[in-house]
Amino acid sequence: MELRHLRYFVTIAEEQNFRRAATRLHVSQSPLSRQMKDLEEEMGVELFAPEGRGIKLTAAGKVFAERARSILASVDTAVDEAKGIAEGRLGTVVIGFETGTTFMGAFLSLVAAFRKRTPRVGLQLVPMSSVEQWAALRQGTIDFGYGAYAPRDGALAHLEMARDRLGLLLSPEHRLARLKKIWLRDLESERVLLQPRQLYPGLHADIITAARAQGVALHVTAEVLDLEALLALVVIGDAVTFLSEKFWEPASQTSLLWRPVEDLHIHLREFVTWRAEDVDAPVVRALIESARDVRPLLQGAAGRTRSSKATHRKRRSKR
Incomplete structure (x- = not known):
């Protein structure tokens, strides 16, 4: 038994006529009738009974038609899913x-x-x-x-x-907020918080190297994994941190200021x-x-x- 036999059978069941079914399937009527006979012999049951100029389904044929439709629908779904995954539409x-x-x-x-x-x-x-x-x-x-x-x-x-410029994030109450321009030397006595070195190894190295090039040794007091905790410490003025300029908008909602550092030329x-x-x-x-x-x-x-x-x-x- 092949899938095409099920499709042929379901079409005949819907048309209740071999000639109309053959036309719809674009096949000759005689081979179609012969394949249905082979199907009945393979199953050992009669699926059709004559009725006027057409046919009708037997009790066994009605049950088999329901199951055949379900099988064909599952196959169609499987094919569609396979095509969808292959085409990048699913998965x-x-x-x-x-x-x-x-x-x-x-x-x-x-x-x-x-x-x-x-x-x-x-x-x-x-x-x-x-x-x-x-x-x-x-x-x-x-x-x-x-x-x-x-x-x-x-x-x-x-x-x-x-890409975006790296700058300083600080509280509006912080002493550095009053400066018209901020330079790396202004940070030498400040508590600096950074996110973990293992997450941003290159950024850590770049910041430290840039400061040393200006003769400044930054006082990195902690590496804070949780960004909300880091921001909370900056909000209360306990420390400052470095973040991208794009952080200005979300940070502004937490009463923080973003300021450029004139001699820090690092882009994230x-x-x-x-x-x-x-x-x-x-x-x-x-x-x-x-x-x-x-x-x-x-x-x-x-x-x-x-x-x-x-x-x-x-x-x-x-x-």
């Missing part, structure tokens, strides 16, 4: 993301664009550092990574999504990463295309935001 994609990037617009814009492009694909987000993402990509446990560092591995491809960058060999995989390709779609929009928005902030600072200084 589940796992994205590793670096904590902290969710506060910024690039990652959220990427996820939203991907969701719009592939609404039926399941999405699983897993927090992990860039280094952990690279290992997970090599092992095949995630499909895509989003973090602050680009991999130096020919097996992994990447695309820069955004954000990258999407994937296995180079997966570039043509449908789901990964959809993610890459989504990233390329939102990237120019983000860069344009960044320019407008910087202009708006500059205008805001000028207006505030006039007041």
